[in-house]
Structure formats: structure tokens, C-alpha cells
Amino acid sequence: MRPEYYADLYRRYSTYCRDYDGNRLYKIASGASDYDYNWTDVLMKQVGHRMHGLSLHYYTVTGWSGSKTSATQFNKDDFYWTMGKCLEVEDVIKKHCAIMDKYDKDKKIALLLDEWGTWWDEEPGTIRGHLYQQNTLRDAFVASLSLDVFHKYTDRLKMANIAQVVNVLQSMILTKGKDIVLTPSYYVFKMYKVHQDATDLPIELNCEQKSVRDNRTVPLVSATASKNKDGVVHISLSNVDTDNEQEITINLPNVNAKKAVGEILSSANLTDHNSFEKPNTVKPAPFKEVKINKGTLKVKLPAKSIVTLELQ
Numbered sequence: 063m064r065p066e067y068y069a070d071l072y073r074r075y076s077t078y079c080r081d082y083d084g085n086r087l088y089k090i091a092s093g094a095s096d097y098d099y100n101w102t103d104v105l106m107k108q109v110g111h112r113m114h115g116l117s118l119h120y121y122t123v124t125g126w127s128g129s130k131t132s133a134t135q136f137n138k139d140d141f142y143w144t145m146g147k148c149l150e151v152e153d154v155i156k157k158h159c160a161i162m163d164k165y166d167k168d169k170k171i172a173l174l175l176d177e178w179g180t181w182w183d184e185e186p187g188t189i190r191g192h193l194y195q196q197n198t199l200r201d202a203f204v205a206s207l208s209l210d211v212f213h214k215y216t217d218r219l220k221m222a223n224i225a226q227v228v229n230v231l232q233s234m235i236l237t238k239g240k241d242i243v244l245t246p247s248y249y250v251f252k253m254y255k256v257h258q259d260a261t262d263l264p265i266e267l268n269c270e271q272k273s274v275r276d277n278r279t280v281p282l283v284s285a286t287a288s289k290n291k292d293g294v295v296h297i298s299l300s301n302v303d304t305d306n307e308q309e310i311t312i313n314l315p316n317v318n319a320k321k322a323v324g325e326i327l328s329s330a331n332l333t334d335h336n337s338f339e340k341p342n343t344v345k346p347a348p349f350k351e352v353k354i355n356k357g358t359l360k361v362k363l364p365a366k367s368i369v370t371l372e373l374q
Contacts, residue, residue, distance in 0.1 A: 065100065065101045065104035065105055066104055066108070068092065068105070069104060069105055069108040069109045072091050072092075072105070072109050072112070072113075073108075073109050073112060076089050076109070076112045076113070077112075088114045088115065089112065089113050089114050089115075090113065090114065090115040090116070090117055090174060091105050091109065091113045091115070091116050091117065092117055093105065093116040093117035093118045093119075093158075093173075093174070094118055094119070094158065095118075095119045095120075096118075096119065096120045096121075096154055097154065099157055099158065099161060102116065102118075102158050102161045102162065103161050103164075106161060106162055106164070106165040106166065106171075107165060110162075110165045110166060110171060113171060114171065114172065115171060115172040115173070115174045115220065115221070116162070116171060116172070116173060116174065117174045117175075117176045118154075118155075118158055118173060118174065118175050118176070119175075119176070119177040119178070120151045120154055120175065120177075120178050121177070121178065121179065121180070121181045121225075122144060122147045122148045122151075122178075122179065122180045122181070122204050123147075123180070123181040124147075129183055130181055130182050130183050131182060131183060132182060132183055133180075133182035133183065133185070133195040133196045133197070133198065133201075133335075134196050134198055134333050134335060135333065136200065136332070136333065138304050138332070139274075139275065141200050141304060141332050142272060142274040142275075142280055142302075142304075143274050143275045143276065143278075144180070144200055144203075144204065145203060145204075145207065145274070145280045145302050146274040146275070146276065146278030146279070146280050147276075147278070148180075148203075148204045148207050148208060149207055149211065149278075149280060149281075150278065151175075151178065151208060151211055152211045152214075155173070155175070155211070155212075155215050155219060156215075158173060159173060159215060159218045159219075162218065163218075169217055169218050172218065172219075172220035172221065173215075173218045173219045173220065174219075174220060174221040174222075175212070175219060175221065175222040175223070176221060176223045177223060177225040178208060178222060178223070178224060178225060179201075179204065179205075179208075179224045179225045179226075179231055179232030179247075180195075180200075180201050180204050180231065180232045181193075181195075181231055181232075182195045182196075183195070192229070192230070193230045193231050194229055194230065194236075195231060195232075195233075196236075196335050196337075197232060197233060197236070197245035197246055197247050197335055197336075198246060198332065198333050198334060198335040198344075199246055199327075199328070199329050199331070199332050199333070199334050199335070199344055199366065200332055200333070201232050201245070201246060201247050202246035202247055202249065202250050202327060202344070202368060203300060203302055203366075203368065204232065204247075205224070205232070205246075205247045205250040205251065206250050206254070206284065206298065206300045206368045207284050207300060207302070208222075209222075209250070209254050209257075209286065209298075210284045210285060210286040210298070210300070213257065213262050213286045213288070214262070216262060224247070224251075232247055233245055233247070234247055234248040234251060235248060236336075236338075238338055241338055243336045243337065243338055243341045244336060244341070244345075245335070245336055246327065246329075246335065246336065246344045249327050249344070249345060249346050250327065250368060252346070253298065253325055253327065253346060253368065253370040254298060254370065256288070256290065256296040256370065256372065257286065257288040257296060257298070259290070259291070260288035260289055260290040260291070260296070261288060261289045261290075262286075262287075262288055263287040263288055263289055263295065264287075265285050265286065265287045265297075265312075267281065267283060267284075267285055269281050269282050269283040269308070270282050272303075280302060281302075282301065282302055282303045282308060283299065283300065283301055283302070283308055283310065283363070284299070284300040284302065285297065285298065285299045285300070286298050294372060294373070294374075295314075295317055295319065295372075295373040296370060296371065296372050296373070297312070297359075297370070297371045297373070298368070298369065298370045298371075299361065299363055299368070299369045299370075299371070300367075300368045300369075301363035301364065301365060301366065301367050301368075301369075302366070303365055303366070304332060304365055304366050305365050306365055307362055307363060307364055307365055308362075308363040309360070309361070309362055309363075310359075310360070310361040310362075310363060311358060311359070311360050312358070312359040312360075312361070313357065313358055314354070314357050314358065314359055314373070315357065317357070317373060319354055319359075319373035319374055320354060320374065321354055321373075321374050322352045322353075322354055322359060322371045322372060322373050322374065323348075323349075323371070323372050323374065324348075324349040324350075324352060324369055324370055324371035324372065325346040325347065325348065325349055325369070325370055326346065326347055326348075326349035326364070326367050326368070326369045327344065327345070327346050327347075327367065327368040327369075328364055328365075328366055328367040328368070329343060329344045329366075332366060349369050349371070351363075351364075352371060354373070359371075359373070
């Protein structure tokens, strides 16, 4: 479908849909898939004044034809490629935001990333077309790195929905009969919930970059930080280096903290995942490799680990 044709359809139906009984409709236009910047430009130009939000899809996927490769059988090169593809969402968000800024300088129209996450081959033996896939430590990193990116653009990005919650693609939860399994991605969301409804604290990172397939580069450390309504600061850090510990030093200007407590999510293997037979293979544990001294925080991040800290 051409965006011009969709814009005409949107104009027709958005005109017909009205507010009733004090309820106000939140009108969202169906937006672009990843790199289709022309779609965003046409819709913003022709019907931007008729919408409250514009959607966007971005999947960490190897391609749309043929095999999308296994969710649980991959090597380090595949892992790093996945990190590079995942992080490309930032460039995609930037470019769509820049187009929206041309027509909406006051940022009244929200960008809504209503589908994101990993997309692998369906698990063998599952129902075809139901998109049931397992969820490894690799998927957990896609979750943490993606959330770190999203936190930077909340002036325009008002929604970011992982696809999907239960039994489909990068699920939070897997079910079988009366049993459920919490996935590594679930635990990332649980560790990151401290940032919800908090104020973003800009954080600058200087770290080594790794070159990966398809001419992408991946910073070996990712981070986000926030302050909640009670003034408590939380910092989340991801070390995507599969083999090496990272020693992190963070300056804490205007932060009166004497210690930090935290949790770590990691596992022996990148391919580790939680199954119905072994539901606790990948889960958070207490983290103590952190010190604060004279306004400086020092952390030793183990290889392939995700950590969230609370400063006290």
C-alpha cells in the first residue's frame, strides 16, 4: 500500500470516529516498518494534524525470507551481530523523529514503537505460524540494550511494546498447560522497572567498540540511569563482552550516596535459557562488586552480564 493511499483512508476514518460521553479517542496512525522513512514523511505531512500518535515497528531479525535462525543454537559471532542489529534501532528512531520534528516542532504527536524484539525460527515441534520461540541470555541483552536506547528519546517516544508478552516471539512468559516459565527477558524488565516513571539522567559512556558483521559496531558497555520521585538514583549497566570483565568508573556529581546495592543477570552460556524442566537456569542474583568513594562509583561487570544498581 502506498502511504498516500493510506493517508486518504486515515483521513476518512479519523473524521468518522468521534468522541462520545466525555471520552476522548487517542488516534494512532499505522506507521512505518523500520527504514521506511518516506511513509513517516507522507503521513506527517498529509494527516499529522489528525493524529495523536504514529506507530513504528522494528525487529531484531536476520531477514524476512528463509530461515531466521535458531533461538537457542548460535555462536559468538551471531551474538554480536544480534547486538549490532538491535542497536540500529537508535538510528531508526532518530531519523523518524527528525522527520516528525519537521512537521511537529512542539512534539505533540507521539512516536509509538508498538512492536520490537527478536524474531527467530519457531521452536521445533510447535504449531506452525504461532511464532513460539525460546528466549536466551542473548534475548535478555536485546531487551536491556533496547531499553537503554528508548530512555534517551522519551520526549517523542511515548510507547515501546515488546512483541509479545506470552508465547510469541520475545516473550516475557512461556506457558504449557498450568505451568509457566519466566524468561531472561522477563527478568530484564523486572530489573528495569525502577526506571519507570523516573527522571532520565543523561549518562556519557566511553568504552571500547567491537566491529561486527554487516559493517556495524557495538559498544561493549551500555547504560541508563534515572532518579525516582524520592530522589533515589538507579543505574543499569550491560557488559556485552562475552569473555572479559569490564571495570567501570562513574562520576556522581551532586549525588549523595555512600553505597550501592544491586542485582545481576548472567549465566554460564549465551545460549542458556529457562525451560519447563529447568525454569531457573537464568535468573537474577545479588550483586556486590561495586564501591562508592568520594563521589565516584566503581563497578566490576563480569562478562556477558546485566546489572541494575540502587545508590543509597
